[in-house]
Amino acid sequence: MTAEFGLAALWLAAALAAFQLIAGSLALTERGAPLAGAVRPVAVVQGLLTLIAFVALILVFANTDLSVKLVAMNSHSMKPLIFKIAGAWGNHEGSMLLWVTVMSLAGGFVALVERRLPERTMLATLAGQAFVSLGFYAFLLISSNPFERLPVVPVEGNGLNPLLQDLGLAFHPPTLYLGYVGLSIAFSFAIGALITREVGPAFARAMRPWVLGAWIFLTLGITAGSYWAYYELGWGGWWFWDPVENASLMPWLAATALLHSASVLASRNALRAWTVMLGVVAFSMSMIGTFLVRSGILTSVHAFAVDPERGSFILGLLAIYIGGALVLFGLRAGTVTEGQRFAPVSRESALVVNNVALSAILGIVLFGTLYPLVTEAFDTKVSVGPPYFNPMGAIFFIPMLLVLAVGPLLRWRRDSLGRVRKILLIPAAVLAVAVVALLIFSDVKVLPFLGLALAPALAIASLVPLRGRNLRRTPLATWGMVVAHFGIAVALFGMASESAFSVERLVAMRAGDSTEIGPWKVRLEAVEPVAGPNWTALEARMVARYESGSGTTILPQARSFWSPPQQTTESALLTRWNGQLYAVLGGETPAASGPGRWQVRLWWKPFVSMIWYGGVLIALGGVLAVIGRTWSDVKRIVARDKIAYRRERQGR
């Protein structure tokens, strides 16, 4: 029953989306004007209906109703409850339903609260939003119905890919989806603004919280995904330039650019056409990312969500939405009047540099991700990896970092470098000291060198905008900027340090053997079998000692799941303030080299955790900015209402 109920709610929601599209479009014409009142309520109800459908799916999974095909394919009665629930979206159909749910809820929320835009633009926005949702409803209901029943009920389900049975990963895709969906709202705003030609500060202010929100979730999603790959895949790396990772990075780059250009538009009414285009591009990147991941067109370490037919469907949606939006942009961009002008040295110019650099990096990542496809069209298989992405990205990333140090200090419209020269002396001195110290005390490769040299200077420069301010009266949005920029410096330091100073050892150890890695002494005590709810494992008990400190036990495992049968490695991490010890248990060495010797792989990675602390700081900066902006917007609206009310009372 629950499944049918959910399916019915989904169909109703799709019908309402169709109505929202038609009513919203007609309301823009003179004769359809009476329909305008229906659009907002319909959007809200549509959101609630999808929520009902999603709750129905979670219930079906929690009860392990094996007559539902999706449950039988992806779940198992002997799985812990939390993974049963997470299993609801750990597969294609469920994750698409999650996407649609979040998108409709967000649309309903916009309809409920957004009052800053002219009503016509709002109608166009909601119609655009319904248009996008409609495609996803069609996708769900036609080609990936999550509630499909099986004619014969199986005795037991297939289980969930053991790699996905991990708490961090259970919440990784939803986080990214929230980001993608936020960008779809920004996309709808851009469409609405293009249709009614109302590209201005009000549009930027209405769009900004959604971009910020999306950006926060993308940042967290990428950070969490990177950490997951780091400890679960057991390869010791934290970023592989894998197509799936790139698919999440590209929308983030576009959203970061959009965030900055929207702030120019909101405060200075400049960069109008550019901001609208970034709004389209950011959502395009989320859809292209989803397409690349889902279609299986690129082979990847994350190959657990692949289906070419679905790929064609997403490609169709992509062509309609993005192609349509770009045509609309081409037709309208000529008539969008260019905004305010600014001098070459000004806050605007710094933000333009940021935008150009981010777009260039986006182009580099996109090209690198698609390049194997280009060559495959000519029958050569290649894979593009760090040797391309790292230096090419750095060409734009490093100038961007330098501008990042200066930009926030500049005034809007026109400024002179002379004014900020004195303030920049401290970061410049720090940079010089770091360069000299690195030259004397270590020999590292070019990129880590640049990272290590720039990170401390950048950290200080990011704090400089707070200088001379009353810290308690500094706007929250400024704090957000400072924290996010500081986070970039922290993450940069982590990345550079990991790549410059990591040590790796692969040893075959008997119980009782000791080995050294960096400042650590590691002793293998024993290897014993252990059992979990749906797996068995070999667990190595190892005692690690930092220099002459006391020992800490770490327990890396080699796990075997039995439904579906698969082996995973559970690495053991030992975190200190200055880095992580990373241990992976491999197999038993072949009998020829004597019995009872175990392959153990060890890494010492100085300051590696800074990468993820940095990511979290960046997201935190976003959170502060969202709160600050929303708060000041609410205050402004309240003040305006008060003035209007007083005028009315005084009869003016």
Added chain:
Amino acid sequence: MTGEPESAANKPSRWMIWLPLALFLGFIALVMIGLYRPAPRDVASTLIGKPMPEFDLPPGLPGRPGLASADLKGGEPHLVNVFASWCLPCRVEAPQLERLAAMGVPVEGISVRDRTEDLKQFLARYGDPFQRIGADDDGQVQLALGSSGVPETYVIDGKGVIRYQHIGEIRAEQIPMILEKLEEARR
């Protein structure tokens, strides 16, 4: 702080406006080629056409012969089934293996990471089509075969060369296909 007059130089030129669309169309074209061209996308074992790796496995059951790569060079094609008693799909494919064995196909087994007791029960319950069963207790032979999981089935020709790798369980409708592969291996 009033705005300065608009300038034509600041306006994006015509072709710049259409550039994103052009790039996007290029992307779509590229992806269409990739998606609809029948590219060899299935995971083909790199071992196909190569001789079976050398191994000599102890018997999986006491009193029955083990399996060595030398056993597969007798001039007749063989079917080598990598299985385990703990594997659910192996139960699904057991009847198909029985039928193949009944048709006179020599079926050899490699049981991966198994216990004698479990193996005995598995064979008693789901049928025993195997001539020989080698016990691959540490999964070394499985790895050497380039097999990523259980069950997998290999068609080996009379000279011990791997001719076909079947990933996953053999379903009833795939029996003719397997027979055809064996026929090809005979040639």
